Amino acid sequence: MSAFAGTYYTAATDNLEAYSRAIGVSDEMIEKARVMEKTGPESVHLEIVVDGKKVTKNYHYKGQVHFSETLTVGEEVEITGMGGRTRKVLLTKEGDSKFVTKESGPYDSTTTYDLEGDEIAVTLCGGGVTATRKYKKL
Numbered sequence: 001m002s003a004f005a006g007t008y009y010t011a012a013t014d015n016l017e018a019y020s021r022a023i024g025v026s027d028e029m030i031e032k033a034r035v036m037e038k039t040g041p042e043s044v045h046l047e048i049v050v051d052g053k054k055v056t057k058n059y060h061y062k063g064q065v066h067f068s069e070t071l072t073v074g075e076e077v078e079i080t081g082m083g084g085r086t087r088k089v090l091l092t093k094e095g096d097s098k099f100v101t102k103e104s105g106p107y108d109s110t111t112t113y114d115l116e117g118d119e120i121a122v123t124l125c126g127g128g129v130t131a132t133r134k135y136k137k138l
Helices: 016-022 027-037
Strands: 006-014 045-051 054-061 064-072 076-080 086-093 098-104 109-116 119-126 129-137
Touching (some): 016 027
Antiparallel strands (some): 076 086
C-alpha cells in the first residue's frame, strides 16, 4: 500500500451530489462540499500517508487541512465526519494497488480506491447511487 503515499489533486468527479443526497448528507453540507467538485491543480488535494497498516487521508484546500481520517487495515473504527454524523468504518486491502472502506451507521457505503499509475480512481457506492472521483499525483 505504500505506493499510494503522496499528494494528489482532483482531476475529475461524477455524480457526487446525487451520491451525497442518497446517503443523507444535509443540504448545508452539500453546499459546503461543492468546492470538492472543482478539478485541476488548484482543487482539493488528497494527501495519503501510509505507515505500515495505517492509512491517513488528509483533504487539503488552499493549503489547509479540512478533513482527516486515519484507518488501520482490518480494524473497524468509529469516525465522526464533516457533517457531524458518526459512522463505523472498516478498511481492507486488496493487493498493493487497491483498498476498500466499508461504512455503516446512518447509511451504508463502500468506497474503493484503485491505484492506476499516477492516478487514483475512487468509486463511491451508497443508497443505490454510484459516484466517481479521479485524483492525479502532483
